[in-house]
Amino acid sequence: MSSELLNFIVQNLNREPFELNYTPLQLDQLPSNQLVQLLSDVLSWIFNTDKIDIRRETSEDTAIRILHSLKILRFKPPSDIEELEEWRAGIVEGAKKSVFPVLHYIFDNIQMLKERAYLATFLMKTDVPSDVHDFDTAQLQNEISVLMDQFKVIAVVEVNTDVIILGDIKQDLRSMEQEKETLQRKIEKAERKIKEIPYFDRHMENAAQLRMERERISEYTLIKGQERHRVIHVNNKVGRWSEHLDELQAVGENIDPSDMIVQLEEECETNNYLVREKLEEELRTRTKRIEELSQISQMAAIEEADIARLNAQITDLTSKIKRLENEREKAEEPVDENMSVFRHQAAALDRKKSVTAEKLQQARQELQKMQKEVETRKAELQNKVGGEVISAVQFRKYVENLRAKTVEYKRKRAEIDEMQCEKAILKRTVDLLNQRFDLLRTQIETMGGEVVQVFEVPLHQQRPKTAAPKSDNPEELQHSLKSLMTDIHTKKEFIEQLRREKSEQAETAKEAAQLESSMESNIEQKKHEFAVANENILKEVRSLEKESTEAEEIIAVYEQEYAEVLEDKNSMSQYSNQDYENELEASIEEENGIYSEINADGSVSKVDESRRQVELWQSLIVIFEAKLEALQERLNTGASDGPMGDHSFY
Numbered sequence: 113m114s115s116e117l118l119n120f121i122v123q124n125l126n127r128e129p130f131e132l133n134y135t136p137l138q139l140d141q142l143p144s145n146q147l148v149q150l151l152s153d154v155l156s157w158i159f160n161t162d163k164i165d166i167r168r169e170t171s172e173d174t175a176i177r178i179l180h181s182l183k184i185l186r187f188k189p190p191s192d193i194e195e196l197e198e199w200r201a202g203i204v205e206g207a208k209k210s211v212f213p214v215l216h217y218i219f220d221n222i223q224m225l226k227e228r229a230y231l232a233t234f235l236m237k238t239d240v241p242s243d244v245h246d247f248d249t250a251q252l253q254n255e256i257s258v259l260m261d262q263f264k265v266i267a268v269v270e271v272n273t274d275v276i277i278l279g280d281i282k283q284d285l286r287s288m289e290q291e292k293e294t295l296q297r298k299i300e301k302a303e304r305k306i307k308e309i310p311y312f313d314r315h316m317e318n319a320a321q322l323r324m325e326r327e328r329i330s331e332y333t334l335i336k337g338q339e340r341h342r343v344i345h346v347n348n349k350v351g352r353w354s355e356h357l358d359e360l361q362a363v364g365e366n367i368d369p370s371d372m373i374v375q376l377e378e379e380c381e382t383n384n385y386l387v388r389e390k391l392e393e394e395l396r397t398r399t400k401r402i403e404e405l406s407q408i409s410q411m412a413a414i415e416e417a418d419i420a421r422l423n424a425q426i427t428d429l430t431s432k433i434k435r436l437e438n439e440r441e442k443a444e445e446p447v448d449e450n451m452s453v454f455r456h457q458a459a460a461l462d463r464k465k466s467v468t469a470e471k472l473q474q475a476r477q478e479l480q481k482m483q484k485e486v487e488t489r490k491a492e493l494q495n496k497v498g499g500e501v502i503s504a505v506q507f508r509k510y511v512e513n514l515r516a517k518t519v520e521y522k523r524k525r526a527e528i529d530e531m532q533c534e535k536a537i538l539k540r541t542v543d544l545l546n547q548r549f550d551l552l553r554t555q556i557e558t559m560g561g562e563v564v565q566v567f568e569v570p571l572h573q574q575r576p577k578t579a580a581p582k583s584d585n586p587e588e589l590q591h592s593l594k595s596l597m598t599d600i601h602t603k604k605e606f607i608e609q610l611r612r613e614k615s616e617q618a619e620t621a622k623e624a625a626q627l628e629s630s631m632e633s634n635i636e637q638k639k640h641e642f643a644v645a646n647e648n649i650l651k652e653v654r655s656l657e658k659e660s661t662e663a664e665e666i667i668a669v670y671e672q673e674y675a676e677v678l679e680d681k682n683s684m685s686q687y688s689n690q691d692y693e694n695e696l697e698a699s700i701e702e703e704n705g706i707y708s709e710i711n712a713d714g715s716v717s718k719v720d721e722s723r724r725q726v727e728l729w730q731s732l733i734v735i736f737e738a739k740l741e742a743l744q745e746r747l748n749t750g751a752s753d754g755p756m757g758d759h760s761f762y
Contacts, residue, residue, distance in 0.1 A: 117216055124219040125150075129157065145204025148174065151203075151211050154218055155181045159229045175204040184232045185225050187217055234263050251334075352506055382472065390469045674732065 118136040125132045125139070130153070142150070149166050155178065156163045166174050179200065180190075190196050202210025218225060219542055453552050 117212060121212065121215050124215075130154075140208070147206040147211045148204075149207065151214060152207075154215060158185070158218060158225050159233075160226075170612060171204055176201070178203055182214065184236065185218070185228060187214060226403060235260055255435060273592075355506075355509070357430075382469075385465070386469055386473065587711075670729065 115136065117137060122134050122136050122139055124130075125134055147165070152166055152174065162494065164177075189199050199210050201207075264284065309315065468663050562731075
């Protein structure tokens with residue numbers, strides 16, 4: 113921070129109206145809160161407002177107030193976003209880097225900024241919250257805009273030094289002239305259009321009458337609002353007086369009569385003393401003073417000889433008084449000292465009593481004066497505000513009621529928010545259900561079905577409106593009655609036809625329902641039969657599987673026996689021919705018996721596998737018979753002991 117800047121700021125702070133007597137070092141060493149307070153005081157001086165103690169308001173309010181004031185004064189902050197944030201934080205925290213440039217800008221342009229602040233008090237619009245914005249506030253804003261326009265015109269004429277405001281006003285005037293030209297073109301275009309409208313004069317009269325009616329309605333609305341405000345004020349006044357009456361009744365119930373009597377007696381004694389002693393003494397004194405003054409006023413012109421004569425009389429009277437006092441003191445020497453003490457105490461009490469009475473009288477006069485001043489200020493406030501001025505107790509009660517209503521409002525607001533959330537959830541649920549319904553309807557329609565929509569049936573049937581007959585002629589009425597009767601007869605026949613069709617459709621639907629029930633019973637019976645047949649087939653398949661398993665076991669046994677027979681065939685040469693033949697015949701008979709037993713078993717022949725096994729065994733029997741024939745031929749021809757079967761195959 114340059115020393116020239118500090119010196120410039122210190123010079124302006126040491127002048128009127130600040131007169132801080134700072135040095136550059138003291139200014140540089142000021143803490144941050146004092147710097148913010150100093151900036152606030154300088155801005156209050158520029159805007160000609162009372163100083164504000166920043167300790168009694170929050171930092172946010174202080175920052176908003178200072179930044180708004182600098183915006184009005186058109187102080188250019190840093191353009192960079194980061195630097196702008198740092199500058200704002202420095203204004204709030206009281207940083208020298210942010211506060212000193214603002215002070216330099218203010219002290220360097222004092223006259224211009226004062227004029228701008230003065231104009232801003234009349235040209236800055238007040239932001240009205242949306243929750244209190246109504247017809248009255250809109251009307252007030254329109255009136256304020258009109259007054260601002262008038263002030264701009266006056267400011268253009270009178271204030272020629274403020275170039276910035278003058279430029280803004282010129283720009284506004286140019287825009288207003290452009291709007292005027294645009295409006296003139298629109299008016300000319302509208303005039304060309306309305307020339308072709310028939311009965312234009314009548315339309316204009318109706319429009320003027322409509323405008324007058326609307327103005328009258330707006331006036332009535334304004335009067336209604338004023339009356340409503342008056343009613344509200346009267347109700348509030350009645351409420352306050354009712355509360356005051358309740359308080360007085362409560363106080364009256366709690367009053368002790370003995371205490372009140374004691375207070376009244378004391379007040380009566382005080383008033384009697386004031387009236388009979390003090391005021392009477394003052395009255396005598398003032399009467400005597402008036403007589404002396406009247407004598408003096410009636411006296412002739414006083415000369416120096418008269419003054420000398422009066423001074424001589426005063427001196428003689430003074431000497432006589434002193435001589436009489438000395439004689440009284442000599443006469444009071446033999447008197448008891450105790451009586452003199454009491455006499456002095458009584459005199460002191462009289463003096464205290466007179467002093468206290470005088471203080472009481474002064475206090476009463478001051479009280480009356482303050483009451484008159486309070487009434488005067490109440491009347492002034494009532495004329496300015498337009499309502500009745502309340503006391504501190506009433507204001508505290510109002511604040512308590514306002515807090516209770518605020519709590520109730522917050523509770524109701526929370527309930528409304530909860531209901532709105534629930535409404536949003538239900539709305540989303542309805543949307544999801546509609547989407548699901550559309551999806552199901554699409555699926556049903558793709559499957560060939562149809563969705564029947566149920567329309568809402570009115571709970572109360574509306575009575576049809578009847579019209580009065582168009583004519584009073586009996587013939588026309590008779591003709592219309594005949595036509596109505598014909599229409600009624602036609603509609604009755606149509607209704608009868610619909611009823612017959614309905615009955616036929618009902619019978620057809622009944623027959624279809626009976627047929628459907630009989631078909632359902634047949635289907636159930638067929639299902640039962642199919643189930644029983646399926647169960648029997650499963651049982652038979654299980655029995656066949658069991659027989660097939662047994663047959664496989666028998667085949668395995670037969671294969672084992674067949675292997676044993678082959679072994680016996682190889683060793684057949686060790687036995688005699690006759691024995692061997694007998695043994696083969698016994699084996700053949702045994703095999704034939706087994707074959708007959710197998711053939712006797714009809715259940716196995718049902719299986720293809722059993723059939724194949726039987727064919728194999730028959731082939732085996734044929735083989736064995738062939739071998740037996742070959743063996744017989746060999747025995748008959750006396751062949752050598754070669755391998756059995758070689759001869760028959762070669």
